[in-house]
Amino acid sequence: MNAVRQFGNGVFSMNGREWSLLVACLLAIVIFSVASPHYATSGNAATVLRNSVELLLIGLGMTLLLAMGGIDVSIGIVMGLAAIAIGRVLGADGNPALAIIVGPLVGALLGCVTAAVVVLGRVPAIVGTLGLLGVYRTAVFVLLGGQWLSGLPSSLTNLLATTALGVPVPALVIAVAYLAVWLALRRTPYGLHLLAIGNSEEKARLSGIPVIKVRFITFVISGVLTGIAAMFYVATYRNVEMTIGSTLALDAIAAVILGGTSILGGRCSLIGTVLGVLLLRILQNGLLLIGVPSLWQPVVTGVLIIGVLGFEAVSNRFPLAQLRRARA
Amino acid sequence: MTETFLVARNIAKRFGALTALANVDLEIRSGEVLALLGDNGAGKSTFIKILAGAHPPSDGELVIEGHPVAFHSPKDAAASGIATIFQELALSENLSIAENVFLGRELKRSIFGIPFLKRKEMRQRVDGLLKELDAHISDPEAPVGSLSGGQRQAVAICRALNLNARLVIMDEPTAALAVAETRKVLALTRRLAARGCAVVLISHNISEVFEVADRIVVFRRGRKVAERLAADTNHEEVVSLITGAHPDVRALEKTN
Ligand SMILES: Nc1ncnc2c1ncn2[C@@H]1O[C@H](COP(=O)(O)OP(=O)(O)OP(=O)(O)O)[C@@H](O)[C@H]1O
Ligand SMILES: [Mg+2]
Numbered sequence: 250m251n252a253v254r255q256f257g258n259g260v261f262s263m264n265g266r267e268w269s270l271l272v273a274c275l276l277a278i279v280i281f282s283v284a285s286p287h288y289a290t291s292g293n294a295a296t297v298l299r300n301s302v303e304l305l306l307i308g309l310g311m312t313l314l315l316a317m318g319g320i321d322v323s324i325g326i327v328m329g330l331a332a333i334a335i336g337r338v339l340g341a342d343g344n345p346a347l348a349i350i351v352g353p354l355v356g357a358l359l360g361c362v363t364a365a366v367v368v369l370g371r372v373p374a375i376v377g378t379l380g381l382l383g384v385y386r387t388a389v390f391v392l393l394g395g396q397w398l399s400g401l402p403s404s405l406t407n408l409l410a411t412t413a414l415g416v417p418v419p420a421l422v423i424a425v426a427y428l429a430v431w432l433a434l435r436r437t438p439y440g441l442h443l444l445a446i447g448n449s450e451e452k453a454r455l456s457g458i459p460v461i462k463v464r465f466i467t468f469v470i471s472g473v474l475t476g477i478a479a480m481f482y483v484a485t486y487r488n489v490e491m492t493i494g495s496t497l498a499l500d501a502i503a504a505v506i507l508g509g510t511s512i513l514g515g516r517c518s519l520i521g522t523v524l525g526v527l528l529l530r531i532l533q534n535g536l537l538l539i540g541v542p543s544l545w546q547p548v549v550t551g552v553l554i555i556g557v558l559g560f561e562a563v564s565n566r567f568p569l570a571q572l573r574r575a576r577a
Numbered sequence: 578m579t580e581t582f583l584v585a586r587n588i589a590k591r592f593g594a595l596t597a598l599a600n601v602d603l604e605i606r607s608g609e610v611l612a613l614l615g616d617n618g619a620g621k622s623t624f625i626k627i628l629a630g631a632h633p634p635s636d637g638e639l640v641i642e643g644h645p646v647a648f649h650s651p652k653d654a655a656a657s658g659i660a661t662i663f664q665e666l667a668l669s670e671n672l673s674i675a676e677n678v679f680l681g682r683e684l685k686r687s688i689f690g691i692p693f694l695k696r697k698e699m700r701q702r703v704d705g706l707l708k709e710l711d712a713h714i715s716d717p718e719a720p721v722g723s724l725s726g727g728q729r730q731a732v733a734i735c736r737a738l739n740l741n742a743r744l745v746i747m748d749e750p751t752a753a754l755a756v757a758e759t760r761k762v763l764a765l766t767r768r769l770a771a772r773g774c775a776v777v778l779i780s781h782n783i784s785e786v787f788e789v790a791d792r793i794v795v796f797r798r799g800r801k802v803a804e805r806l807a808a809d810t811n812h813e814e815v816v817s818l819i820t821g822a823h824p825d826v827r828a829l830e831k832t833n
Pocket of ligand 1: 591595596597615616617618619620621622623624
């Protein structure tokens with residue numbers, strides 16, 4: 250029943266996994282509210298949502314990548330590079346319109362670079378993006394010259410802090426991005442092709458799917474979403490530091506698999522990703538407020554990843570992997 | 578009633594020094610199930626791969642409805658109405674039946690330049706095909722991963738039908754199936770022929786072949802050694818043709 254329903258996916262339709270994530274979010278909120286007097290305030294709620302913006306956008310792209318059987322561990326530093334570009338443009342003349350164009354553009358460009366290495370160069374995604382991670386890290390260091398980009402003009406911040414149609418701009422952008430990705434995934438041939446590739450690249454090819462094109466495009470989409478995330482990052486912090494984005498890829502992968510997307514490809518949940526991001530950010534924020542040092546945040550993320558994958562290995566015994574083995 | 582769809586003339590295939598096929602002449606007719614039999618390595622798969630556009634022949638020609646054709650890829654063969662169901666079915670287990678049937682050539686409508694799937698039309702079309710094949714699958718939205726081996730064969734056949742295939746080639750479609758499932762796939766094979774499709778079936782199971790085939794062709798060491806109407810031959814004769822014990826085959830192999 251569940252398996253069948255998964256195929257009729259509505260924009261916000263939820264399965265058991267997603268409901269339990271929602272319950273986990275609410276449960277965490279209740280526990281932290283009891284544990285810390287500073288937790289249940291509207292200011293803190295705003296902080297959690299604010300902290301989720303970049304991860305939500307990057308998580309949507311990561312969902313597509315994992316569903317396709319791909320991954321990008323360099324995505325956090327890609328956001329860093331896009332943020333540097335935005336910062337430079339903003340610092341030069343303070344024109345926010347230009348900054349808004351530069352973010353997605355640099356993201357798309359870096360997405361093309363990643364796709365060139367991984368898709369055209371036929372390097373496994375985990376290896377290729379790990380290599381790029383090293384290259385991009387150094388690029389960030391060189392571009393910043395060992396110094397923070399700081400004290401950027403507030404023009405972009407002011408622009409993105411407004412509301413449109415009564416909704417804060419970040420929420421609106423995320424809603425539009427979510428809807429666009431959902432439509433692409435569930436309502437266009439592209440989405441079917443992506444899921445078929447995630448199931449088996451060889452079978453997808455035999456079915457006449459343009460595998461290279463679909464994989465390439467997906468890395469570019471992920472890059473564009475990351476470029477938009479960079480825009481919100483710069484608008485919020487008005488500085489770019491050396492360590493920018495260093496835990497983002499880990500957070501994104503954790504949130505996405507927490508949401509029910511298969512690390513093996515072929516199956517994904519966008520609403521699951523949204524809930525996964527929120528749960529992760531709620532946990533990180535709550536633990537901070539009850540006095541756990543921020544040093545421990547990656548530990549929480551790591552434990553979540555291992556926990557989810559371990560739980561799935563035991564409870565479902567990887568149904569897709571098993572299917573694959575049986576038919577190999 | 579049966580018309581010639583495809584003629585293979587003097588087909589040869591060499592892999593380096595190895596001659597996998599030589600001098601194969603064969604006629605494939607619409608509405609007829611043609612069984613290809615032969616020992617392991619006789620050249621059956623090589624022959625159908627030439628028909629499927631997966632291998633170019635080293636020699637000879639293919640003629641479809643009077644016109645010579647040359648295939649450079651499986652896509653060319655598909656464009657000529659030839660659908661091949663390889664033993665390892667190229668289905669995506671994580672997608673639904675309807676999605677699989679249309680995968681790679683979806684029905685779509687363009688809205689603001691973006692191609693959107695015509696999901697309802699595709700579902701209805703697949704529903705119709707499944708009913709027509711009497712495949713006993715009620716829900717075209719079910720994931721292929723939840724289907725049995727025989728049901729998956731039915732989906733692969735639907736895919737071929739949906740291509741408007743004039744010739745459907747099946748390489749050992751029942752090899753991995755249990756008795757009941759095998760029955761169903763054989764029935765589907767007959768139904769394909771009844772629809773006017775030409776069907777080529779490779780099988781090692783001789784009683785199965787007698788159940789569905791109109792004509793039987795036997796390959797041996799890369800050559801076509803016999804062709805019989807199923808009604809004019811029997812189990813023993815076919816076995817002797819395959820093993821080479823039959824006097825006709827002996828005479829043929831002496832002259833070569
Ligand atoms: N790509 C290839 N390269 C070299 N030799 C090949 C190739 N494909 C097939 N052969 C050879 O051609 C001959 C015929 O093989 P083929 O697969 O057509 O036999 P078959 O009749 O399908 O046998 P089986 O019943 O075992 O499937 C064999 O000797 C095989 O080793
Ligand atoms: Mg064979």
